[in-house]
Amino acid sequence: MNENLRAYVDRRGQKGMDISKSVELFRRYAYVEQSCIRALAGWFLKLPNWETKIILGYQLYAHAERLNELGTRLEELRGGRHRDANIEPGLARIGKELVHAPDDHSFIAGLSWMLGHLVHVYKEHLEVADASANALEIRILLRLQVDVENELHSLQELEKQQYGNSQVNTVHWTQYLEGLIEEAGGISGLGLRSGKSVSALRPEKAQFDWPSPMVFDGRIVHADLGSYQSKLDLPLRDRSIGEFKVYFNEFYAAALLATIIYDSWKLDAPRQYFMDIAHHFWDEVRHAEFGAIRLRELGVEPSVVNMVLFDNSQGLPLLHRLCYLTLGLEVYFMPRKSVRVRYYEQEGDARSQLFADVDWSDESNHVRYGKQWMDYFLKDDARTIEDVQEEIAKYMENNVNNAVGGQKVPW
Numbered sequence: 001m002n003e004n005l006r007a008y009v010d011r012r013g014q015k016g017m018d019i020s021k022s023v024e025l026f027r028r029y030a031y032v033e034q035s036c037i038r039a040l041a042g043w044f045l046k047l048p049n050w051e052t053k054i055i056l057g058y059q060l061y062a063h064a065e066r067l068n069e070l071g072t073r074l075e076e077l078r079g080g081r082h083r084d085a086n087i088e089p090g091l092a093r094i095g096k097e098l099v100h101a102p103d104d105h106s107f108i109a110g111l112s113w114m115l116g117h118l119v120h121v122y123k124e125h126l127e128v129a130d131a132s133a134n135a136l137e138i139r140i141l142l143r144l145q146v147d148v149e150n151e152l153h154s155l156q157e158l159e160k161q162q163y164g165n166s167q168v169n170t171v172h173w174t175q176y177l178e179g180l181i182e183e184a185g186g187i188s189g190l191g192l193r194s195g196k197s198v199s200a201l202r203p204e205k206a207q208f209d210w211p212s213p214m215v216f217d218g219r220i221v222h223a224d225l226g227s228y229q230s231k232l233d234l235p236l237r238d239r240s241i242g243e244f245k246v247y248f249n250e251f252y253a254a255a256l257l258a259t260i261i262y263d264s265w266k267l268d269a270p271r272q273y274f275m276d277i278a279h280h281f282w283d284e285v286r287h288a289e290f291g292a293i294r295l296r297e298l299g300v301e302p303s304v305v306n307m308v309l310f311d312n313s314q315g316l317p318l319l320h321r322l323c324y325l326t327l328g329l330e331v332y333f334m335p336r337k338s339v340r341v342r343y344y345e346q347e348g349d350a351r352s353q354l355f356a357d358v359d360w361s362d363e364s365n366h367v368r369y370g371k372q373w374m375d376y377f378l379k380d381d382a383r384t385i386e387d388v389q390e391e392i393a394k395y396m397e398n399n400v401n402n403a404v405g406g407q408k409v410p411w
């Protein structure tokens, strides 16, 4: 790794990082963190193992938190705005490429490779920062460095567990990425630049395409989960199993958010928007995890998903997908939440009650996010939220009522 923040600081004789370089570096870090978010959102649908999807869901949110911290500081620093207008093409290329890994093992290896570079540059930055002049950056970078190291460790464990120690299949991809970063002078842009073109190293199969349907390994089948009403008269254990199968199926909501996150990569929106969609995504991943945890506690292995609500939404623009989920589906399902918590409480099923209670709280946030960001995106629009909902309903009528299973939009 060939960053050289020390040489830059020594050359200037200031023994710390000046404002314009701090801004440039933070922009570059933020860009890399956000590129990882986009790549993770894409591969969330493509990686077959659901446990891996959950781990990556946690990681996506960690990237979003770090992005938010960097962005918060950039907003305070003189001249720290307009990140995307200032990213050099060499670094931009790395960010764009991360998602295009030729296969799932290469994707994991490429992400680890990127995290390794992030740890390295955050450490170097900490070493050359002035304890007083750069005190705010130091506090942020200390938190970020530890967080990235933890993520890297968990990813390396995952890689070893799933693919063994062999890196034969991923070398091609990581060498190409390494070539790209040498062209860009490292994440910081301050390293030696190789000047060699690496386009010839690009693997032929390096092209990310959305999978349809969402990929799961052979343990999971796509099937019907039964209606809400059909579970209400069942005895406690059977009803819990039925309801936690539905929680496990919240992979559909996480997938919907993943496409929103992916498509928002270059969206002009406030920092909080990116934080909220990542939070929302992660909540849905955790709700699917609630399902898996509780089902296993009840002696049942998760085995079914039904992606119809996700599939229905995929021809819609980002704005409509956001509205469909938050102000359509989540509002529609909301009245069931408190009933469920009370039922488990009355029955003395404390574990089920815990998960249902947290879910209820999270879901109230999701509806709030939806309302807030729909208002924001429609501020200079001739349409109201009701108009957008009507557009969604029309889309569903024209495209979905003829779809497999004949499932209708639930409002």
Ligand SMILES: [Fe+2]
Pocket: 250, 253, 283, 284, 287, 359, 363
């Ligand atoms: Fe949920």
Ligand SMILES: [Fe+2]
Pocket: 253, 283, 284, 330, 362, 363, 366
């Ligand atoms: Fe939700």
